[in-house]
Amino acid sequence: MSAIKEDYIKVMFELGGKSRTVGNKAVAERLDIAPPTVTEMMHSLVSAGWVEYTKYKGAILTDSGTKYAKHIIRKHRLWEVFLVEKLGFPIDEVHKEAELLEHVTGDKVAEKLEAYLDSPRFCPHGGAIRFDEMDRQEAELIALDEVPVGSTVKISRIVDEEKLLSFFKNQQCDIGDVIIIKDIDTQIGLMTTFNMTKNQELQLSISLSKYLFVEYN
Amino acid sequence: MSAIKEDYIKVMFELGGKSRTVGNKAVAERLDIAPPTVTEMMHSLVSAGWVEYTKYKGAILTDSGTKYAKHIIRKHRLWEVFLVEKLGFPIDEVHKEAELLEHVTGDKVAEKLEAYLDSPRFCPHGGAIRFDEMDRQEAELIALDEVPVGSTVKISRIVDEEKLLSFFKNQQCDIGDVIIIKDIDTQIGLMTTFNMTKNQELQLSISLSKYLFVEYN
DNA sequence: GAAAGATATTAGGGTATCCTAACAATCATA
């Protein structure tokens, strides 16, 4: 399995999990690759047994594809913990490095790394490391742009992308913070919230709020 | 620079340093690749400025090629230290993993890793990590098969190859051991030594003794 | 339900890395 194919199924997992069908366009955009290349690769992923594919419709991960994707994401997140906690990297710089390391990490290395890090449950921006916890997050966490006005929610995960991480860091908006949604203005596309943890107001573009996953009861 | 090209110049460094010309056959064997592929790749390495190449004669690393090779080897050895000392891997299992990690390790990661490991001078099988120390080893260490009978030498480096490492481990022959060369029988190809550190005799095929580098005054 | 717009596929190519078979240069040694 090449690093590139691993990237494809990882993106598919992030985009649709094992439940929703993912269009080629979305995959192409995420990987910054031309659409015909995705069509081509899908056939190869079907042969490998990682996805099911319907012409003109899109693809969905098989069970083994889903499992494989989770294994890679686990390795990614373990490295992020290592880079932040042991090597002292700032949280918004580790994604790119983990992106490379994840593809060359044997299972034994991952296991020993996990033990060495004291079996962390989450990566630095809140992504689950254990499979059951990944499932729980998938089921329970909701994107901030789907939460109604008035709710109190806990920020649990920030989508792992360098620019986003540095943006939210600059906004003093961190994993674990509890915020109240005061107002949502769909007209101008702005959400106004109050960060209880930091005791300060936080205004956020709605288009960016979908990258924040929150716990909402 | 692809991981594959990095492998080529790393092998060239190990085979000839910056001083000797290396034949394509040797490179091909080390990388387990057909000779014509090596010829082809040499042209590409010339274009990139890493090697000088003379048709039918062989190749030699340029200054920048040498520097590049050292950077990769440094990363390789840092990971080996990490895998052994932090993750608890047995010494003969880390080569393969480091072989992969070395190609995806940014300079910043390498620096922070080095600091985290307390700036180790040597990897688990004796290879130098600092550039000046690499040069010193290159200049001062000598392969065991070139040492005369009667000498007392200290084992300083074992060539980094999984099977060799497990072999020497099984022979209870480790980095730092001091041994006396009692006899060399070129007829049957056997060298008889006494390991002072372990206080026991050690017999060794001469053909394998060239993979042991020793300090010899 | 038909046209417009969005999305996906096919066709035809490109590069990097690898191969085998056939041929050429070099080396070693009688």
Next chain:
DNA sequence: TATGATTGTTAGGATACCCTAATATCTTTC
């Protein structure tokens, strides 16, 4: 120094992954 053995190159081809341009299908909207 000639010749066989060794080593290296050329020729021709394969695969994986990527592209653009042209075409096909699907979706949305009037």
